Structure formats: structure tokens, C-alpha cells
Amino acid sequence: MPNAFEQILTDEQRSYQEVAERFAAERLAPGYQERDASEMLDPGIIREMGALGLIGSDLPEEFGGLGLDGFTNGLLFEAIAHADINVGYLQLVGSLMGKVIAKFAHPEVSAQWLPKIIAGEAVVGLGLTEPRGGSDAANLILRAQRVGDEYILDGEKTSMSFSDQADGAVVFARTGKADDGARGVSGFMVPLDLPGIKRTRFRDVGTKCVGRGSVFFDSVRIPANHLLGSEGGGFVQIMQGFDYSRALIGLQCMGAAQASVDESWTYIQEREAFGSPLARYQGVTFPLAEADTMLMACRQLCYHTLRLRDLGKEHTAEAAMCKWLGPKTAVDVIHQCLLTHGHYGYTMDMAHQQRLRDVMGLEIGDGTAQIMKMIVARRRIGSIAAQHQTRRQA
Structure with a gap:
């Protein structure tokens, strides 16, 4: 793979890149097509990536991340995708969801989830898209109603990567009125092993080892402290x-x-x-x-x-x-x-x-x-x- 930035990378950046390239060539590239056929990601591979700091490498060191800048994190993304773009989805959701959790989650929730994400012990997906919305991401129906010290979730999320493999998801739901638009959307950290959750997988053309599908929420109860940030700020x-x-x-x-x-x-x-x-x-x-x-x-x-x-x-x-x-x-x-x-x-x-x-x-x-x-x-x-x-x- 050509190194477009050989002369401007620091020794530290090159060191991180070499770790990713070596892991990609030795552990990922040989099994690229086998993972497509199995339609699953090996948990062992995920943990190996975590141990090498290849998941959530840009997340805070206090949770086990490396605290890397975006440019350096990009080097790791490209190296892994050269061997298997699907395994790169672990990095993508790790960084994207990890950043949201680190910035907006209650300290107890951050402490519970971020170390697991970084270590490759948990995968957290994104629950944003809904059947009627598609590109109109703020047009959400899934409802989160506050009842005492809990929120109750009802509705469906679709087109979610890792729909049947993820351990949790950052889910966006409507807490305000329907005509509030984006201002009525809130984010939640939702474990996906709770009562009332059902999951499906689509028969997609590609990214088969990642999987994509729908997640259904039927009166799913989550603690109130699983709200991310403030109500109405999720979008x-x-x-x-x-x-x-x-x-x-x-x-x-x-x-x-x-x-x-x-x-x-x-x-x-x-x-x-x-x-x-x-x-x-x-x-x-x-x-x-x-x-x-x-x-x-x-x-x-x-x-x-x-x-x-x-x-x-x-x-x-x-x-x-x-x-x-x-x-x-x-x-x-x-x-x-x-x-x-x-x-x-x-x-x-x-x-x-x-x-x-x-x-x-x-x-x-x-x-x-x-x-x-x-x-x-x-x-x-x-x-x-x-x-x-x-x-x-x-």
C-alpha cells in the first residue's frame, strides 16, 4: 500500500501505522473472504484489535484509549480497510459511538461501556434510521417516555450495522412533540439484551460479516441516567x-x-x-x-x-x-x-x-x-x- 505521507509522519505515527498494517496483513487479509461466507465477525479478532489499541484509538486514555488525533486515527482506518473494510466498521462505530458516550453519557455509563468498547469486549451500534425516514434522519417516530427514574422506548430502528451482533446501541428517540423536529430528539445508551428487544438481519449484497437489520423496542425500560446529554439535544x-x-x-x-x-x-x-x-x-x-x-x-x-x-x-x-x-x-x-x-x-x-x-x-x-x-x-x-x-x- 503506498504511503502518501511517508516524509511527514512522526515516528510515533509511523509506529502506530505499522502495528495496524502488520495486524491487517497477518490476521485479517487471509480471512477476508471466509468472514464474508460465515456472515459473522470472530469475537477473538475483535479482542485482538482491542488489545493492540486499534478500536477507539482516539478515545480518552482514562478509559483505555490512546487519545490519538483524527489524522493518526485515519492512518489506522486505512490500514485495516486495506485488508478487510468490514472489520473497519468496528473502528468506525468504536470512534463515532465512543465519542458520543465519552462526551455526553453519565459517568457511570461511560465507565461501564467505554473500556469494553476499546478492549474489543463490546460492540455498540448506531440506532438512528427508521423505516419511513431514510435520509430524513430527524423524522423519528421511536418514542422515549419518561416514567419516574426510567425511560420507556417503543418503536423500530432499521438499517443498523451489527444489528444482531451488537451488545448495545446509541439510540435516538423522540422525547418531544412530533412537530418539534430535530429539537425533540434525544440520545440514549441502550443495552440490547433487555426484555422487549427483538432483532432481525437483512439479506444484503455486501458487508455480510457486519450484518444490517432492524431492532424493535416494545416497552423497553432503561434507567434515566442512560440519557445522553440533555433531552432534545440528541440530533x-x-x-x-x-x-x-x-x-x-x-x-x-x-x-x-x-x-x-x-x-x-x-x-x-x-x-x-x-x-x-x-x-x-x-x-x-x-x-x-x-x-x-x-x-x-x-x-x-x-x-x-x-x-x-x-x-x-x-x-x-x-x-x-x-x-x-x-x-x-x-x-x-x-x-x-x-x-x-x-x-x-x-x-x-x-x-x-x-x-x-x-x-x-x-x-x-x-x-x-x-x-x-x-x-x-x-x-x-x-x-x-x-x-x-x-x-x-x-
């Missing part, structure tokens, strides 16, 4: 986190696509046609050169976004760019690599078809391309309007 909490996760998702896609490109460069040097290696033909090498170029460009955008975040600067538009460009670029690149391998590339024996199926899901999950472009457009239009107003006042 804002998770939206802030998405600016971070969208850049990380872009790097997940880059890691998977780069694996296919690396394999393709090796293949065209070994495969012969008309008495010469395929690598002698520009019609074969040019598409791969273009693929490397596009991956490098998208990778730079993702790390630039993470650097902006680490510096405390605005990065919402850049994160949205990462989220729509990353999956699209990966789909296009992996497709080309499959074609480069000819008829053999079309078989289930090779990993290109699985990577293609796996990255396709990220064209939908965590915000579609249309939603991401809408975010970019709104930021751009708002910036132009602000500049125009400034000139008028001057």
Missing part, C-alpha cells in the same frame, strides 16, 4: 460526529480500493498475452495509473479534512465531499481492477467482487451522495451570501 450530538466519521469512511473506501489496485499491478506484470507481460500495454496500465491518481487525490482530501478537524477548524463541507467521493471512487476503481483480471476477475474466487459489494453499501449508509452534495452546496451558497452581505455593509 445535534450525532450530526457533529458525522463530520468526523465521513472522512474516516472515505479512508475505509480508499484502503479497500487500494488493495485491488495493488493486486492488479502485480497481476499485469505476471500475466502474459501475445508473448509479452500485460504491463507492456498502455491500454492495461493507463486505467491503473488513473486509479492510483484518483485514490491519491481522494486520500489527500480525507486527511486534509481530518487535519482541519484536529485544528478545530470548520470542515463540514470537506467531510461531505469525502463521503460521496470516497465510495464512488472506490466502486469505479475496484470495478476496473475486476475487469483488468479478465474472466478470472469475474469469479467468486477473487476478492474484487467482494470489495465491490462491500464498498457499494457506503454509497448509501451514513448519508447518500445526494445528501452530501446538498451539504456542500448549502455551505457554498451560505458563504457567498455572507460575503455579499459584508460587501453591502461596507
